[in-house]
Amino acid sequence: MITLPYSRNKRYLTGIDWIIHVLNYMTRKETGAGFMSQVVMELHGKVDLLQTESSLSAFIKKYPVLNGHTSRDFNLAPYWKIPTAGTDKISFETIHIKDSQKKEAPFDDVLTSLEKGINRPFKNRKEHIVFHLISTGEKSYVAMTFDHLVFDARNAEAFLNIFQKEWEGGEDSGNMTITEPAHLSMWTDKFKAGQRVNRAFIKIAGKAPPRVFPLPSGKNGFKFKILSFSRKETEAIAENAFNEAGYLMLMPYALAASVCALHGIFKVRGISSGDYVIPVSIDTRKQEEITKQMFFNHVSFFIFKAKASDASDFKALLKSLKEQMYAQVGSDLPGDICKASLLMRIAPASLLGSLLKLYFKGEIASFCFSYVGKTAYTSPYFMGNKITNIFHMPRTPVPPGIGIFFQQSNEKLNVILSYLDGMLSADEAGLILTSLKSRLGVE
Amino acid sequence: MDKDSHKVIEESLIREVAAILSRDPGSIEPDIPLHEMGLDSLGFVELLVIIEKKFKIKLMESGLTRDDFRTIRALSSKIGAME
Structure with missing residues (x-):
């Protein structure tokens, strides 16, 4: 029930x-x-x-x-x-x-x-x-x-x-929880979290807007490019991440590779103002909580800043991203974002959208990123048919209208580039994937 | 470091890893590499932050090698030596 x-x-x-x-x-x-x-x-x-x-x-x-x-x-x-x-x-x-x-x-x-x-x-x-x-x-x-x-x-x-x-005739959905309290108490706690998030955002935002691709005109759909790596290639990427970034540092390694790949296109386009701001969504649940909290969103965010000057120096970029991840886990920024955002519910979506853009001088981010290491779909079959791959095709929030998403299924890594039609040419999108492959060491 | 204090550190790390993975501490083997237990980048950084706070050491500046972080046993042995 x-x-x-x-x-x-x-x-x-x-x-x-x-x-x-x-x-x-x-x-x-x-x-x-x-x-x-x-x-x-x-x-x-x-x-x-x-x-x-x-x-x-x-x-x-x-x-x-x-x-x-x-x-x-x-x-x-x-x-x-x-x-x-x-x-x-x-x-x-x-x-x-x-x-x-x-x-x-x-x-x-x-x-x-x-x-x-x-x-x-x-x-x-x-x-x-x-x-x-x-x-x-x-x-x-x-x-x-x-x-x-x-x-x-x-x-x-x-x-x-x-x-x-x-x-398959197994158990039913079990003890799933749909409801949620209104969270209209412990205001001091929420305001203090809000203060910390505010300070963190101001520090990350800096004085100039982040480096972004201009949004194409018109109401365009999204285009996708997908890189599916074999098990052997996935193992090679993990090994490269281990050697270059350290033990269990695949997420910052993949993010650094993504920054480098996009930086190449910005350079060719002659877009040189601002640094990169990247929100990274993370799951806030433990693995076995997924089936209990199956509806709505159980995520939070890291917000990383990659200096444009570091984007050509992979080692420096990686070091900076790892330090930021360490600092944001230490200060529990993702937890503070969860608490502080409870206060924001009073604002209508149109107003809150404008307020979020204020931090980043009219923009939100350079691109979105996520790395999901373990799929929540555990069966090797779907209705009797063998699954050969599972991948996601997310419409990235606009702005920024572009995102790179890493996800693993059956020990094989998929990389998905999602972008607004007209934001990148087909050649540029192809170049991003080629550059990513090369940076991940599996040319 | 004597055997007892090594055991205390190891047991403490087992409890922390179990909490991060939401598993029973009894199911955590100290010799199994952390990634094989299902720890990801985020969980690993959470563990490092907890270790720094609990044992008052700076892991980032400790000069530990990558292999020192692989298992709970290796990690607790290094922490013991640094304390």
Whole structure:
């Protein structure tokens, strides 16, 4: 049974949930679609489309929370209004990509279909999930486009994992908690956290706005480039990270490589003002808490600054990023952001968006980054089909409209470059991946 | 460092790693490399920060090699020698 101790149809939003609402508002305003993401499972063999559709529909119907929407309470705290029953109307899109020789279509064709799926806005404010089933030759792709208002990336994987467990006849969703208190107490604690976050942001922001790519005009969708490394290459990258960055320093190593790769394009473009500011999202839960806190967002952020002068010196850049990570863990900046953001819920999304830009002189960041080492989808199968890869296609918040995301599935590393169409040319996007590969030592 | 104080440091590190990984301390083996237990970059830095606060040592400036950080046993032995 799902636990609903406070109210059957109300879930107060945390400060982080509200920041996600703000990013959703800003992204929708700039591009016409919100802060959505897509988790994609690449499968061996053909998927039974009808069975997949009916099984997923029946499963999702059990979760009315997925058809909720935001509202404000009498105490002004924003909450998620949960309908009393789930819906039968889940959107499914099935695509068959044919190839003249009956083989698999090139991955670029699959990617184009996936891009169409992730760039399509939800139909209404109560739709937060859409499925895309793509078949080509002996391969299939099941993609779940989800709204970040209801899931963070690991939650989306965990949700599909629970579906798979139930499909296999295993346990049901168990002791899942959906509700959240309003957090309208301990104000001093929150204000003190707010002070510390304010000081940290001012220090990181400096006097000039961060170095950014100009946003393209018009309401553009997102383009994606994906690098999938083999197990052997993934091991080689881990070894390189160990040798260059130290034990268990893969995250700062990947971030430093990403800064270097983007720095090359900024240099070619002649964009030379400002340093790099990079928000890095991190999971705030322990591994086994994921299935208990499966909806909404359980993340926080590091905010890194990479001096442009360090971007050509990998060793100096790495040292600086490691020191910042150490300092931010030591001062618990991610924890303070969680507490301080509870105060920000009073501000409407439009106002809070403008306030966040004030810190960084009209910008938010140079690019977004994350590194997720362990997938929350644990089964090697999806509805009887062997999984060959799992990757994410996130629409990066706008601004900055560009992000680099590292994620591992089955001990294989994927790197996803997500950018607003028109922000980079195809050649530039290709160059970023080539440069990343080279920097990670797997040319 | 005597055997007893080494044991105390090791047990303390086991408790910290168990808390970071949200696992039972009894399931933490001091000879297994930390990455094999599921510790990532963030968890590892959390552990280093805890060690610095608890044992009042500056790990970043300690001159420890990468291998000294690999297992709880290796780490506790080095901490013991530095205390």
